[in-house]
Amino acid sequence: MKVMTFDFEEKRLSEEITKRGAKRVLIQLPEGLKKEGSRLAAVAEKAGALVMVSADPCYGACDLATLDGKSLGADLIFHYGHSKMIEQEQVPTVYIEVKAKVSVKEAVKKAIPLLKRWKKIGLIITVQHIQTLDEVRKLLLEAGKTVAIGDARRLEHAGQVIGCDYSNAKSVSKEIEAFLFVGGGRFHALGATLATAKPTIVADPFEKRAYSIEKEAQRILRQRWASICEAEKAESFGVLIGLKNGQKRFTEALKIKEKLEKSGRKATLLAVRDITPEVLTQFPDIDAFVNTACPRVSLDEASKFLKPVLTSNETFVLLGETDWEELCRKGLFGN
Ligand code: SF4
Numbered sequence: 493m494k495v496m497t498f499d500f501e502e503k504r505l506s507e508e509i510t511k512r513g514a515k516r517v518l519i520q521l522p523e524g525l526k527k528e529g530s531r532l533a534a535v536a537e538k539a540g541a542l543v544m545v546s547a548d549p550c551y552g553a554c555d556l557a558t559l560d561g562k563s564l565g566a567d568l569i570f571h572y573g574h575s576k577m578i579e580q581e582q583v584p585t586v587y588i589e590v591k592a593k594v595s596v597k598e599a600v601k602k603a604i605p606l607l608k609r610w611k612k613i614g615l616i617i618t619v620q621h622i623q624t625l626d627e628v629r630k631l632l633l634e635a636g637k638t639v640a641i642g643d644a645r646r647l648e649h650a651g652q653v654i655g656c657d658y659s660n661a662k663s664v665s666k667e668i669e670a671f672l673f674v675g676g677g678r679f680h681a682l683g684a685t686l687a688t689a690k691p692t693i694v695a696d697p698f699e700k701r702a703y704s705i706e707k708e709a710q711r712i713l714r715q716r717w718a719s720i721c722e723a724e725k726a727e728s729f730g731v732l733i734g735l736k737n738g739q740k741r742f743t744e745a746l747k748i749k750e751k752l753e754k755s756g757r758k759a760t761l762l763a764v765r766d767i768t769p770e771v772l773t774q775f776p777d778i779d780a781f782v783n784t785a786c787p788r789v790s791l792d793e794a795s796k797f798l799k800p801v802l803t804s805n806e807t808f809v810l811l812g813e814t815d816w817e818e819l820c821r822k823g824l825f826g827n
Contacts (some may be wrong), residue, residue, distance in 0.1 A: 495506055496557070497592055497593050497698070498590045498591065498592055498593065499590065499591045499592075499593055499622070500528060500532060500572070500588065500590060501588050502532070502535045502790065504586075504588065504769055505511065505536055505538075505539070505570060506536070506539040506713040507536060507540065507587070508568070508570075509536055509539035509541050509542070509568065510539055510567055510638050512519065512584065513569075514568035514595045514659055515541055515542065515543060515567055516540050516542045516564070516565055516566050516567055516568075517536050517541040517542070517543045517544070517567075517569070517570065518542075518543075518544050518545075518546060518557055518561045518564060518568075518569045518570070518583075519532055519533060519546065519567060519569075519570045519572070520545075520546045520550055520556070520557045520558065520564040520570065520571045520572065521538060521545070521572045521573060522549065522551060522552075522572065522573040523550065523575065525572060525573055525590065526547070528544075528572075529545035529547075530545070530586050532545070532570075532572075532707070533545050534628060536570075536732050536750070540666075541568070541683075544564060544566070545617070546560060546762075546799050547767045548560070549766065550573075550654075551786075551788075552574055552577070552654065552655060552656075553571060553576060553577035553654075554572055554577055554578075554585070554656075554736050554737070554738025554739050554786070555573075555732075555737070555739075556569070556577070556578050556581060556585065556737060557569060558578070558582045558583050558604055558681075558737060559582070559584070559737070561582075561701075562582055562583055562635070563826075566583055567583070567584065567647060568583070568584050568585075568586065569581070569583050569584070569585040569586070570585075570586050570588060571585055571586070571587050571588070572588050573589070573590045573798075574587065574589070574619065574654070575587055575589055575647065575648035575649065575654075576601075577654070577738050578650055578738055579812075582628060582642070583592065588736045589619045589620070589622075590620060590667065590668075590669065590696065590764040591619075591620055591621075591622070591623055592620040592621055592676075592698070594697045594698060595697065596621055596624045596627065596628060596674055596695065596697040596757045596780035597627070597631070598657055598700045599629050599674070599695035599696050599697045599699070599700050599701060599702055600628050600632075600672070600674065600695045600702075601628070601631065602695065602700070602701060602702040603693050603694070603695040603702035604631070604632070604635045606693045606703070606704060607635075607637065607670060607672060607693055609669075609670075609760055609763055610637075610668075610670040610691070610768065610780075611636070611637055611638060611669065611671035612640065612667065612668045612669045612670075613632055613637045613638065613640070613668060613669070613670060613671070613692070614637050614638070614640045614641075614642065614661060614664045614665065614667075614668035614669055614670070614671045615628060615629060615632065615639050615640070615641050615672055615674070616642075616651055616652075616653045616658075616660065616661050616671050616672070616673050616674070616680075616692075617652060617653070617673070617674040617675060618652070618654075618674070618675035618676070618680055618683055618822065619648070619649065619650050619654075620652065620676070620749065621646055621674050621675055621697060622649045622651070622652060622796065623781075625641065625649075625651050625747055627649075627689075628672070628674055628695075629641065629720045631692060631775070632672065636644075640664035640667055640668050641660075641663040642660035642661055642663035642665075643662070643780040644659035644660050644662065644663040646659045646660075647659065653673070653680050655679060655680065655683055655773075655786070655788050656683070656788060656826070657825065657827050658684050658687035658688060658823075658827070659824065660689065661684050661688050661690075661784065662687065662688055662783065662823065662826060663698050665690055665745050666825075668690065669690070670690055670691040670692065670693065671684055671685070671690055671691070671692040671693070672692075672693050672695060673692050673694050673695070673705075674695045674697065675692070675694075675696070675697075676697070676698045676699070677696070677698055678694065678705060678708060679792070680704045680709055681694040682705050682709060682712070682791075682792070683788065683791075683803070685705050685706070685709045685822045686694065686709055686712065686713075686791060686823065686825065687723065687823040687824060687826045688823045689820060689821055689822065689823050689824075691704065691706060691731055692704070692705050692706075692709075692710060693705075695698070695764055695795040701710070705768040711813045712791060712792075712821065713820060713824075715794055715795075716790075716791065716794070716806060717816060718801040718822070719790075719794060719801070719802060719806070720800070720806050720809055720810050720816070721803065722780070722800045723779075723802055723806075723807075723810055724810055725777030725782040726757065726780035726799075726800070727757060727758060727779055728757065728758040728759070728777060728778050728779050729752050729757055729758065729759045729760070729778065729779070729780055729781065729782055730746050730759075730760050730761075730762045730775055730776070730780075730782070731748050731749045731752070731759055731760070731761050731762065731778070731781075731782045732745070732762050732764050732767060732773070732781055732782065732783045732784060732785055732801075733745045733761055733763045733764070733784060733785070734764065734765075734784065734785025735763055735764060735765045735785065735787070736765060736786075738787055739785040739803070739812060740770065740785075741785070741804075744784045744804055745761060745784045747805060748759075748782050748784065748807055749761060751807075751811055751813075752782075752807075752811070758777065760775075762775070762781075764785070767783060767785060767786070767801070768796075769796050769797050769798065772797060772799065772801070773798065778799070778812075779799060780799055780800040780801075780802065780808045781797075781799060781800065781801045782801075782802050782803075782804065783801050783804075785806055787803045787804075787825045787826075789801065789803060790803045790806070791803070791824070795801055803824070803825055804823055805819055805824065806824075
């Protein structure tokens with residue numbers, strides 16, 4: 493992705509510092525956009541603040557650098573690339589969503605023939621393209637489709653999706669036949685089809701192309717079932733509790749530990765920031781893991797791990813509390 497195709501709102505960065513009289517600022521950028529860090533730091537310094545750029549990995553607003561900001565004495569955080577997810581930040585935070593400055597028209601026009609089997613379309617989109625929602629809706633209406641845009645009020649914008657939250661998609665899932673996803677890459681479209689079990693067509697404005705995500709979703713579903721079957725043989729489990737503030741599901745982890753133990757298995761709670769193969773290989777006596785943190789690590793990165801890393805819902809299948817076919821029909825994750 494070319495970085496200058498995005499709007500970093502430099503003017504707003506300066507204005508917020510001046511308006512709030514911020515003296516010490518922490519800038520947090522997602523992977524792929526960190527290269528803009530020193531340029532944005534220079535802009536913020538000109539506004540009169542001492543500026544630090546977080547060099548730690550960041551993949552979502554679930555990982556807001558609020559504790560780092562606190563320990564560094566920051567009085568303001570600028571979080572780039574995502575919309576607000578954490579309800580009460582401990583350090584005042586400005587979200588700069590980094591809107592894309594590319595046209596969506598060509599990709600959407602290419603997507604329309606791929607939607608020919610369906611009339612009722614759900615429209616979903618990343619925050620980078622949210623400003624084009626109306627334009628895409630009109631293009632679909634002109635093509636003779638009906639368009640539903642969900643708003644479950646959990647995310648900042650109607651129609652928006654993020655890697656682990658498809659509540660907007662799910663809220664219209666029953667009334668539509670397929671989704672059109674507008675955004676870059678396969679990640680969110682794949683999440684949408686796994687979370688809703690509806691066919692999803694991608695219109696990628698960066699690559700100016702459109703395609704179906706169906707085959708990839710089927711491959712992941714087969715892989716997930718294989719992981720559940722493998723985990724059934726496990727005697728000891730590690731139940732992962734996310735340390736990132738938007739990934740911490742303590743009660744859920746405790747409930748799963750209890751259920752695993754009731755079923756005769758051993759279970760150890762493991763608190764973790766980043767779930768990587770290197771971290772998990774440090775526990776050779778554990779046969780399988782349950783991930784209560786970011787579900788996408790289990791779904792998208794399974795081949796990297798030597799042992800099964802199940803999501804919470806998949807663990808309920810293993811425990812016989814949920815039927816696999818039914819879970820696939822309802823959607824693999826999310827409420
Ligand atoms: S939990 Fe995972 S998918 Fe959700 S915002 Fe965080 S990194 Fe993205």
